[in-house]
Amino acid sequence: MLVDALHGVRVLDFTWVLAGPYATRVLADFGAEVIKVQSEKTSQGAEYNTSGYFNTWNRNKLSITLDLNRPEGRELALKLVGMSDVVIENYTPRVMANWNLSYEHLKQVKPDIIMLSMSGMGQEGPWRDFAAFGPTIQALSGLTYLTSFTPDKPIGLGYSYADHVAGLLAALSILAALEYRDRTGDGQYIDISEYEAMCTLLGPAIMDYTVNHNYVMPQGNRPDYASAAPYGCYPCQGDDRWCVIAVFNEEEWHALCRVLGNPPWTKEERFSHLTQRVKHANELDELLGQWTAQHSPEEIMERLQNAGIAAGVVKNARDVAQDPQLAAKNFFAEVLHPVLGKTTFDTTPIRLNSTPGRFQRAAPLLGQDNRYVYRELLGVSEHELSSYIEDGIIG
């Protein structure tokens, strides 16, 4: 049997909320031993072990408790660092340094350690201590501005998308650092600014300013960079039902016209080729919308897709949960949680054919793996462990 991709990689995980846990989730899914360091105090909100959020972002991980405000707690943390390959944290800058757990400290204990810090603004710069959540990053990076129908009224995404982006870039950079360490024996420090991470996913829009000095406009549901028409979101039969349709070339346009039954307006000069259709996109949307409004989005998706046109149902959470394609690929997994019972979460879009991710383990309860980590891995005696627990260092 083949071993998991990250078999033998141990990650000491000081992250919380979403961006950090999302990064270590990827590593845990593919076989890394991720030890999440928690405490009674931090185990709240999204970090409350028996919440749906926690179960979704922290499956496949181990949990230990440790009070890092106590010198004995920090000593234990350093011992754990000594047995780890990767340390990752997403506190505000200075927190790890105040605990004497900065990279400089860590590499004295484990010279080839890979440490990654992720924060809103990065470890340096005039804004380094600024408070930032996902929405803050989205506003600053241009994503909120670009997600709108008009520059006068930004809308944005309404959820912390940037946390996912930063988490994925963190996972990628850790894998790259592991590759380098395997080759050379050297570890290193990685500084991720969620602000910069989000900006790199808006590259062409930012370059339109830095290179052309264009004042880039939000595109609404029009293509950001491609040339296509019709392209957009159209009303369908039913309450708040919508579909999207995207037509990139003449072949697809003719196929669309055939599905519509070749009504006379499709023959008009103003829609005769792509440049014309792009120019008259509003009128085109209006006419197409009159047709879509008479059909269900499912029917439109099926009929247009069968004609070779990119089209889709605008799916809400329930639709996504019941999506036939996602179901056929087992995208959502059911896992038994000791407290929550039967739970469901998304698996992964990274489908490795011979060593796929594993999704049988729910998120850990608080301190669930204290015995394994402290006794078996660290070799702390039964007596020492009891006194650590009694003193509240392991709580």
Add this chain to the structure above:
Amino acid sequence: MQREDKAALTGLRILDLADEKASFCTKLLGDLGAEVIKVERPGGDKSRAMGPFWGNTPHPEKSLSFWHNNTSKLGITLNLDSEEGQNIFRRLAQRTDVIVESFPPGYLDKLGLSYQTLSEPNPGLIVASVTAFGQSGPYREYHSCDIVAAAVGGQMYVCGAPDTPPLKPGGEQAYYLASLFGAIGILLALRQRKQSGRGQHIDVSLQEAVASALEHVMVRHYYEGIVSRRQGSRHWNNSFCLLPGKDGYILLSPFMQWETLVELLDNEGMAADLKDEKWREERYRTQNLDYIIQILERWTITHTTAELFELGQLMRLPWAPVASPAEVANSPQLNARNFFVSVAYPEDNISLTYPGAPYKFSRTPWKIQQRAPLIGEHNTWVYAQELGFSQEELDGLAARKVI
């Protein structure tokens, strides 16, 4: 070709057959030091038609999307539909670690270039396929693009205002997400290969990529039975909202540090009745959020977004102005960290400013090795130096439109 030897991925060779859906995948790896050879059809890949364009003139050698997503790559042309082209590709595939492709499922199969066929002589080969809906399932042959992926992945439904249609996020995020998942998959497979000696096939779908980055949406559905809806510029749990300032919009948190917030307003005599006892109760505030926002808006409109940003951050409130790309380019924080980098275009004797590293490595710096390739720019280097074709043979291949 000589690469930065201190880079994280030095020595890794990748063939990039992807269009706009996944060209960012190999840019990520190329900027980390991998040798990426972009294989385009003769005349150039269709993603060169993606705007915006340098100087605002559409041209296959001036696409900023192409430039951005294809840094640190070499470029060759090859007609995979011709038998001669397929044979050349097989030779290239034997000398490579990774192939990234975004053709419809089954296309490479038909050409005899499937993962199974190519990995026979090169068992270590890793192939990543980024497609609309993945390699299997009832929708496998369906078409997709950025907006379709945003729709079927569950992202669009929660974006937009109650009185607008669902809204697609800006910047073709589906392609970037799928590219990120693909790049992670490649490095996972690479690490697995060290133990087994074998590569594998990686199947990434745009739909799943989007559905994996929905934060609360599916969690709320599965645990609370709630179907999230779009609610304009307010965060799904109302913890943030956008309000107008004198010169633009500011992101504000109407619930955090309530007393501090009221004090900020009161200092300017604009707290109205928010100082009243009843507002100290969080439940009451939640029930009357519209009123609070009304009062806040009266205050924010008297300030510039820069003033509000500074004031909020002084109080440790996670506020921020809604920045346009121009404001991003002028950000003091990004500039202090030297985020933007200069990329040379030696043939024009110029340098252009690009967004830079998404991560700072202490030992193996991220670096744009060179600008995106011109069409067929490295044909001679790859075909002559690597595969040993003579100039005569190259001329023949060009005449037969194989390259």
